[in-house]
Amino acid sequence: MTGSRLLGTGSALPRRVVTNAELAERVDTSDEWIVARTGIRQRYIAEDDETTSTLAIAAARAALADAGVDAASIGLIVLATATPDNTFPATATKVQQALGCNGGIAFDVAAVCSGFLYAMSVADSLLTTGMAKRALVIGAETFSRILDWEDRTTCVLFGDGAGAVVLEAPLGEAQGPDAPGILAARLHADGAHHDLLYVDGGPSTTQTTGHVRMKGPEVFRHAVVNLSAVLKEVLEDAGVSADALDWVVPHQANARILDATAKKLGISPDKVIVTVQDHANTSAASVPLALDVARKDGRIKAGDLVMLEAMGGGFTWGASLIRL
C-alpha cells in the first residue's frame, strides 16, 4: 500500500556563510584540499542567537507555507537531530510551542546523519496507523557547536541548517504505481562501528557535550557499500529499476561518496541532487535541505520518483522511495 504523501517542503540556514578560505585562516587547510577531497566550498555557521530550534521552526514554517496548510492541522512533529537545544525536553516540543499546535505528538529522533530517514519512516508508520493525520518531519542541526575547531580532519566538513517536510496520512486504499506517496523504505544500524564516528562526550558519561571524532577514510568505504546496498533493497521492494528514478537526493557528506554510490548503481550523475558545495554536511538536515532546494529551483516536480538516502554515525543508514 502506498504510504504517506508529501505536501510541502521548507528549509532554513543561519545568516553567516563561512568559506573555505576563511577556515584556512584558523586551521592548517586550504580551499584546494577541501574542494578536491569533498566538493565543499562553503558552509553556514549559526551565530549565538541561532539554535537548532530556531532553524527548525523557520524550516517548519516554510514547509507549512509551501504545503498551504495551517499549523493547527499538525498532529505529529518528529525532529531528527544530534544537536538538540537541551538534553531534554525534545527540541520538537519547542517547535510545537512556537507553531502553536500543542497537544499532538512531538519527539526527537537520534540517528545522526540518517536521522531524517529514520524520522520519515517513524512519522509514516504513525500516520499509517492513524495516530495523526498530518505530520511535520524535520531535520535540524547546529553541528558547529560539537566540532573541535582545532581538528582539521573534521571541522572543515560540517555546517548548520534545517529542512522540513509536511506529510499527510495515506488514503488507506490501494493506489496505482503513479499515485503520490512513500512507496518503500528501509532502515539499518550496525553498532559495531561506533568508534569510527562518534561524539566523545554526553550527559551520562562525561557530563559535557563533547566533540565529533571520525576516522574519515573508513567511514567513506562503509558509506559507499551500505548506501548502494540499501538503495538496491528499496528499489527491489518497490519493484522499480534504477533507470525509473527521476532524482536521487542523498545525504550531502562528500561529493566523492555521492559519485561513487551513483556509479555503483549505474545512476546518471545528472539525476543526483548535490548541494554539499554550498552547505557542507549538515547531518540530519542535509536530505530535506537538498530536497527543498531542488523543488524550489524547479528541478524536482510533482509526479517525480525520488530516492532519499543517508548514512551516519552508529552506523545508521537508510533509504526511502517517494512519488511526489
Ligand code: COA
Ligand atoms: N586540510 C588539509 N589536509 C588535510 C585535511 C584538511 N582539512 N584533513 C586531512 N588532511 C590530510 C591528512 O592529514 C592526510 O595527510 P598525510 O597523507 O600527510 O597523512 C591527507 O590529508 C589525506 O588524508 P585522508 O584522511 O586519507 O584523506 P581522504 O582523501 O580520505 O579525505 C575525508 C578525508 C574526511 C574528506 C574523507 O575520508 C571523507 O569524506 N570521509 C567520509 C566522511 C564522511 O562523510 N563522514 C560523515 C558521514 S555521515
